[in-house]
Amino acid sequence: MVQDVSKHYHYMQEAVNVAESALKEREVPVACIYVHPTHGIIARAFNQTNVTLNGTRHAEFEAFRQIREKFQENWQDILIETDLYVTVEPCIMCASLLRQIGIKRVFFGCANERFGGNGSVINVNRDYPRFTKDYDKERISKGYCVYPGFLAKDAIMLLRRFYLLENEKSPTTIGKKQRKLEENEFPKLNYSEYLSVGEFVDMFGYEFEHVYNNNDFLQFDQDGQLLNEHPTGDSKRPKKAE
Amino acid sequence: MTKTRYKSTETKRNPNINYDKLIFYNKFQRIQPKESVTTPVLKPFWITTIEPKQSSQVMSLVKGEFNYTSETLKHLKRFQKLKDETTNKVVLQVVICAFEDISYTDLRKKLTETLNVDLNDVVLDKLEIPMNKPLDKEVNVEWSNKYWPLVWKGNPMVQELHESFKQFDNEENMKFIKYIIQKSREIQTISSTSKQQEQQQQQQSAGLQSHKTTFPIVTAFIDPKTKTIASIHTDSRTKLDPTAHSTMKCIAEIAEKELSRRQQSGPAGDDPATNNYLCLNYHVYTTHEPCTMCAMAMLHSRISKLVYVRESKLTGGIGEESGAGYMIHLSCQLNWKFESFRYLADNDEDNVDEVDMYIDV
Numbered sequence: 001m002v003q004d005v006s007k008h009y010h011y012m013q014e015a016v017n018v019a020e021s022a023l024k025e026r027e028v029p030v031a032c033i034y035v036h037p038t039h040g041i042i043a044r045a046f047n048q049t050n051v052t053l054n055g056t057r058h059a060e061f062e063a064f065r066q067i068r069e070k071f072q073e074n075w076q077d078i079l080i081e082t083d084l085y086v087t088v089e090p091c092i093m094c095a096s097l098l099r100q101i102g103i104k105r106v107f108f109g110c111a112n113e114r115f116g117g118n119g120s121v122i123n124v125n126r127d128y129p130r131f132t133k134d135y136d137k138e139r140i141s142k143g144y145c146v147y148p149g150f151l152a153k154d155a156i157m158l159l160r161r162f163y164l165l166e167n168e169k170s171p172t173t174i175g176k177k178q179r180k181l182e183e184n185e186f187p188k189l190n191y192s193e194y195l196s197v198g199e200f201v202d203m204f205g206y207e208f209e210h211v212y213n214n215n216d217f218l219q220f221d222q223d224g225q226l227l228n229e230h231p232t233g234d235s236k237r238p239k240k241a242e
Numbered sequence: 243m244t245k246t247r248y249k250s251t252e253t254k255r256n257p258n259i260n261y262d263k264l265i266f267y268n269k270f271q272r273i274q275p276k277e278s279v280t281t282p283v284l285k286p287f288w289i290t291t292i293e294p295k296q297s298s299q300v301m302s303l304v305k306g307e308f309n310y311t312s313e314t315l316k317h318l319k320r321f322q323k324l325k326d327e328t329t330n331k332v333v334l335q336v337v338i339c340a341f342e343d344i345s346y347t348d349l350r351k352k353l354t355e356t357l358n359v360d361l362n363d364v365v366l367d368k369l370e371i372p373m374n375k376p377l378d379k380e381v382n383v384e385w386s387n388k389y390w391p392l393v394w395k396g397n398p399m400v401q402e403l404h405e406s407f408k409q410f411d412n413e414e415n416m417k418f419i420k421y422i423i424q425k426s427r428e429i430q431t432i433s434s435t436s437k438q439q440e441q442q443q444q445q446q447s448a449g450l451q452s453h454k455t456t457f458p459i460v461t462a463f464i465d466p467k468t469k470t471i472a473s474i475h476t477d478s479r480t481k482l483d484p485t486a487h488s489t490m491k492c493i494a495e496i497a498e499k500e501l502s503r504r505q506q507s508g509p510a511g512d513d514p515a516t517n518n519y520l521c522l523n524y525h526v527y528t529t530h531e532p533c534t535m536c537a538m539a540m541l542h543s544r545i546s547k548l549v550y551v552r553e554s555k556l557t558g559g560i561g562e563e564s565g566a567g568y569m570i571h572l573s574c575q576l577n578w579k580f581e582s583f584r585y586l587a588d589n590d591e592d593n594v595d596e597v598d599m600y601i602d603v
């Protein structure tokens with residue numbers, strides 16, 4: 001069954017809003033929300049690395065702390081059903097945290113080319129020990145699926161606005177090059193680094209398999225419905241029987 | 243796959259380095275990829291045979307139409323001198339391009355035009371050439387004789403080892419590693435006594451479960467400027483806080499200290515020139531190989547060196563054969579990397595206790 005994609009779109013919109021508030025506090029605008037099926041949004045946070053001088057205080061950690069405060073020792077039962085929506089692909093550190101604490105799924109906006117732990121650099125969410133064969137797989141933290149590309153351009157624009165603001169303070173580097181970059185250049189996501197085509201069509205439906213194959217950006221309407229048309233124009237071809 | 247052997251003819255050999263096993267002072271093994279060097283990765287290329295006087299014409303063709311090959315073939319010599327058995331004349335063989343790049347007919351036609359000779363006078367062969375670069379001079383000679391002459395500019399890995407050794411202060415390493423081993427052994431004694439007490443208590447009130455866990459894991463962060471311990475912590479994870487790994491606690495403490503230093507010293511104390519930035523160039527000593535999360539936390543904090551004692555074969559993020567083989571310290575090289583060593587304990591007294599292999603250290 002195809003998922004309700006618009007729900008994920010709206011939650012990512014909320015994560016983007018949280019990132020927006022980070023800009024006002026001169027923090028790196030990366031933000032996340034944790035969503036539980038019955039409790040709804042159980043935590044929201046943005047990066048705290050600048051204000052704390054601690055390079056590990058990423059949004060995922062901050063929000064996880066809120067969940068532990070809220071649910072105390074029951075956090076584990078909550079998290080097993082909880083999805084994370086984060087504007088930028090979790091870094092290797094956070095990707096490992098999320099696996100250790102047993103998150104259900106991760107939705108993210110843009111790729112984290114430098115430090116990404118869900119596919120850009122390595123796949124912490126799905127790898128298993130490679131050299132030691134004699135172990136009980138059940139006792140290794142279970143992996144999780146990731147879904148990239150929700151509001152990817154918004155996530156990138158937030159980061160660009162942040163670096164522009166920072167650069168304005170140090171007058172040395174206001175370059176035309178950076179301004180130019182702002183206009184319409186966004187790096188494409190290579191979906192196969194993050195998830196399989198099967199996982200993609202399970203989420204978005206067979207009629208959008210071409211998005212995966214062509215590494216197109218996900219395009220949504222205001223209600224969060226996916227708009228991407230098939231390159232041959234027959235976007236309205238019938239869905240395959242499920 | 244055979245492991246790297248650095249027995250080659252490098253000029254300056256350092257007696258305190260075991261080049262074969264990558265060990266400094268018999269005690270510290272550098273964690274770096276052991277690349278295969280004895281198996282060539284072969285790829286077919288087009289080779290033409292010419293007279294020496296035709297070499298400039300061929301070079302103009304190579305530089306013009308096949309210039310793109312210069313990067314991939316820079317470990318090779320472009321020409322090879324041979325003696326024609328029948329005529330006893332010196333001839334040259336030249337690598338043109340990959341076999342898959344052009345058809346026999348097309349390349350022969352190009353060479354006919356370039357050399358201004360008859361079609362039948364063009365000699366064109368297909369030859370398998372190694373695409374990887376040996377790290378060992380002897381292997382370099384062997385491959386050069388067998389396949390095609392390879393360039394030798396010294397072993398790049400040996401140069402890297404020497405560079406790393408220069409930064410390596412053995413005394414400091416021994417001092418701090420001994421210290422954390424001792425601290426870890428103290429925890430072991432405490433926890434074994436408290437375990438006995440716990441068991442007694444449990445016998446008294448069966449069913450009462452304690453979530454408290456004590457692992458003999460100790461981590462110390464050394465400030466490079468003062469060469470003193472900036473922060474030292476043990477593991478204190480609980481069911482309520484599973485993130486209290488020793489590394490994360492050290493990083494948090496160092497940040498808190500710097501923050502309060504800046505706040506207390508007022509505007510004058512917050513000077514970009516003298517402020518501490520994260521854990522820049524700190525040296526980290528830890529009893530157990532850190533998990534992927536902690537290893538990456540160290541990278542985010544810009545440490546320059548990590549030394550650990552016991553391997554975490556399933557969950558470790560550093561060792562070449564730990565976990566999924568990430569070698570986190572080298573995984574984001576364009577942004578930051580740090581040196582990593584494993585301390586090779588002589589015996590049990592010199593070692594720390596194992597922890598459950600499934601826990602993320």
Ligand SMILES: [Zn+2]
Nearest residue numbers: 058090091094
């Ligand atoms: Zn992170």
Ligand SMILES: [Zn+2]
Nearest residue numbers: 487533536603
């Ligand atoms: Zn850890």
